[in-house]
Amino acid sequence: MGRTKEFDPDAALRAAMDLFWRQGYEATSMQDLCEHLGLGRGSVYGAFGGKRELFLMAVRRYVEDSRESLLARLSTSGSALDAVRGLVRDYAETALQEAGRKGCLLTNTAVELPADEEAQRHVESGLETMEVLLTATLMRAKAEGELSEDRDPVVLARFLVTLLQGIRVVGKTPVRQRFLDDTVDQALALLA
Amino acid sequence: MGRTKEFDPDAALRAAMDLFWRQGYEATSMQDLCEHLGLGRGSVYGAFGGKRELFLMAVRRYVEDSRESLLARLSTSGSALDAVRGLVRDYAETALQEAGRKGCLLTNTAVELPADEEAQRHVESGLETMEVLLTATLMRAKAEGELSEDRDPVVLARFLVTLLQGIRVVGKTPVRQRFLDDTVDQALALLA
DNA sequence: CTTTTATTGGACCGATCGTTAAAGAATGTG
DNA sequence: CACATTCTTTAACGATCGGTCCAATAAAAG
Helix, strand or coil, rough: CCCCCCCCHHHHHHHHHHHHHHHHCCCCCHHHHHHHCCCCHHHHHHHHHHHHHHHHHHHHHHHHHHHHHHHHCCCCCCCCHHHHHHHHHHHHHHHHCHHHCCCCCCHHHHHHHCCCCHHHHHHHHHHHHHHHHHHHHHHHHHHHCCCCCCCHHHHHHHHHHHHHHHHHHCCCCCCCCHHHHHHHHHHCCCCC | CCCCCCCHHHHHHHHHHHHHHHHHCCCCCCCHHHHHHCCCHHHHHHHHHHHHHHHHHHHHHHHHHHHHHHHHHHCCCCCCCHHHHHHHHHHHHHHHHHHHHHHCCCHHHHCCCCCHHHHHHHHHHHHHHHHHHHHHHHHHHHHCCCCCCCCCCCHHHHHHHHHHHHHHHHCCCCCCCHHHHHHHHHHHCCCC
């Protein structure tokens, strides 16, 4: 019953995610969002509730997307340790390109909205996902003898998550070109 | 000639720095600032120009303050490597306390205003300062035989700056308690 | 068909944004 | 003293903020 939606809520959410990702929460207005989604205000409020609700849904969607892409990247048939190495390198490489300015939506949210408990729960969920997937991959590396017996995959995974956050920050600054290659070199030294 | 200022511009700038640090740029209004500084709007605009100008001055001040405090911390008479280790530990420890929510003004600015070239120049200046001071200290450690000959102080310094940015990000999230100790452990393993 | 329900686009709301203007108060100069 | 200059205070500006309301529209239900 009732009139059918003329837009794809899923695509709209992804577009909103992109805009929040690029501009941040405070710097993105409902007018920005409506124009970028190609929707009237009524449609946006009707489908998503309001700015904050839309933002939270966008972050949640980001966490889910990230989990999928990370899972795919780490589930290689080859060397587990190489997969982790590749991930670190890709983070730095992405940061060096134009996408570096966007950074990571989790990083951005952690920094911009530290007092928003709901937003931080989503950030927590995203970082934990990274921790879990990295830990599993490092355990696989250890089982295959790529990582020495005395290394703790959990400790290493948490370290890597923190470092990746740093890479996303530095990737937004003018020092990125100078810093990130060296950062990756040192990090890879820890993955041997 | 003319009426004398009734407030200390230096103290006011520091108060503004605190507020921007805690709340971010967009989330801090001129009204917030006026109340927090105990000044009328006219005084603030007369002394600092406007919101953006005040913010940029605050960031510059932060860079200067950081340089002084970092220099003092690394200029120990004892072990150079211990000084660096203590710095990393202190970063994590600070992040675990209430101050962790504020994070680092450079980190916050890098993330929130990546498109503001002037702000990013100040961030660049701050990160370069960290790089230089850390490099010098690591060179001292190398000269004193605390660091093996094949280690590059510059590479290591840049890695540490990136990692410290990551610590400031993670320190703003609910995972801080679980992640930061392990992060520090791994980082210290690289300083041996 | 009519009725009901839901979506749409845009006018509109009060609140707040950063900024400016102007009048009064305090200081230095002649 | 008068005068020029600077700072303080406050009212007010236009613009924009997030959010609401509503008439028009479209589709499902009877």
